[in-house]
Amino acid sequence: MTTFRGTPVEGATVLVTGANRGLGLAFVQQAKLMGAAKIYAGVRNPDEVPAELRATGAHIVELDVTDPGLVDTAAAACGDTTVVVNNAGLFTGNRLIEADDREAARAEMEVNYFGPLTMIRAFAPVLAARGGGSIVNVLSVAAIAPTAFMGGYSPAKAAALSLGGIARAELEPHGITVTSLIVGSVDTRMASHVQGHKENPLDIAATGLAAMQRGEWTCDTDFMAIDARARLARDPIRYERGLGKLLFAGELTTRS
Template identity: 60%
Template structure:
């Protein structure tokens, strides 16, 4: 199992939100170095800036070459288009969400697997969502893309086990970030999510809920899946009514 203290980490989307919180928490817990990756490295205010668009294979390869000492990869970069999946005028939105949330994670995992293996195995943490555990109709293509990344986490764990690389899927609820600015209700502090996520990595957990909302949503879905699905559909319709008034 990997320890945060002394680790060399790379965080995608490390310039804001949960990504920045991971960078801050890693440094606070004694990580030796933290690469903060962003499309525009000028946006990075803490950590070692790295230019990286996870949907660009060339930039991903450059990052893997430029950061050969990484033993902890945190795939945090995400995209939520805030569009419906079927009844939408923007048919590109779901593809864009899949490109970042699934293929971006796959790109990074493929590129950094040899790096992690060369550095003793290390660990990968995929920052996912409760919307990837249970279908969330009000989150359009975001929910399917996070579900795909969840299965990717399981498959990656099996493939990379021989080289000693652990893979942890972090199930995140509602967090106080720019991506969730349109969401009503209580939201978690990003630093609390990062703290819980790093604990799960150090414990070597396969799948870990990072907050109360994630735990509660998964429990309610498990108790009565049909009822939970109806509640989510009602939430979608209620949102639609608010936006069309």
Template identity: 50%
Template sequence: MDIEGSVVIVTGGNRGIGEAFVRAFVAAGAKRVYVGARDPGSAAHLVAEAPDHVVAVQLDVSKPDQIEAAAAQCKDVSIVVNNAGAFLNKRLMAAEDMSTAREEMEVNYFGLLGMCRAFAPALKANGGGAIVNVLSAGGLVAVPAMGGYSPSKFAARAASTCIRAELAPQGTHVSALIVGSVDTRMAAHVVGQKERPEDIAKVGLRAIKRKIDEIDTDRMAVETRADLARDPKGLERAMAKMLFADQVTTGR
């Protein structure tokens, strides 16, 4: 699929990986990039950088009415990037209640599913297009220290496979990006090597162009998949030990 001339919507596009995606699409010649953000004003800097190409849209993916409103406003979309995510850093059992786990599932799974459902008709009308789901190495292996985030990414990964099969007849391709540790606000508590958001976006655009179903975007994701294949029980024990570590680190 060609990026040049495409029309894109990026959820959570005002910062981090989403922000990098917006800039990458503009640089690759996208006709228009809609930046989905809870506060459209937070994307003002991106609009200012490319006022002829970037449009800020109010979009909280945990609110179905806002998803529907965005789909009605952005009918020319040919690429959807589901990047918005929630990590609330609460344990499944130790948290005072299940509200944080519900919120992580609402954003990371139901928000992604809602976006795919709402924009599928536009993608079909515009030639099929593509969906890119920004997932996590925490969706390959269960990470107890990540609480509800890891289970929500498992769900989103499974959904990506199901949605890919359902939308294939209309010519829409679905790519799943398995992301490790990236230098964003969400990973501020993590110590050690972190990837640049720009490099994740670069891999994402390559996945669109080549119609790649699932791709590991960085070293941590690649090593996690390799460790899972080599010694799944050993990796499970290593993840469990993180619950009692003084700090979360990307070191092996």
């Protein structure tokens, strides 16, 4: 456990990347439910904001995490931010070695690893100037073990998990907490190809923000994440081989 707690959402100014749909939209909605004073919703195209996001009253910010210029502009414009939720993600569905698109893995690393890194570098001084704050990195079960059917996405999320630990060590003296969320299958567009039970995005957001408030370093947000962690601890080789077999499965189905 960290030596101090995270930032209370009530009264906070929260910035969420990739906020136009799915988990990002859920984090905006949940932050509002938990009493955030102001919410910045980072989106790549401000002209294509869905009605659900507009209805939250969030301040729309043009933000592409792969564009350092836009990230720096957002940090300057959102100088009252106290909580940053690095949610923006990319899953291309490509294999890693036998890839149809050899650039897919690079794109996944840019969004899923270098994106959070760029955001943390830009917003850490913002949080520190206000006496501290909290950063939440939205990751995946694919971060804790090589997940063959998720190609370049799994290595990128694993790198982001390491990033969270290193950022935590560097930023703790500035009063900044970093929480990494290990997320299973969620009912979003990214998991539309997965059959079976999928978590409600609002539940994931609620669990993740609560973990941040407690100052947790890493949080397994749902049954799939908890179950995967346990199976990996019991028999790492069997678990990884099982993931490898899913590369050739006709369809993906969650465990109930």
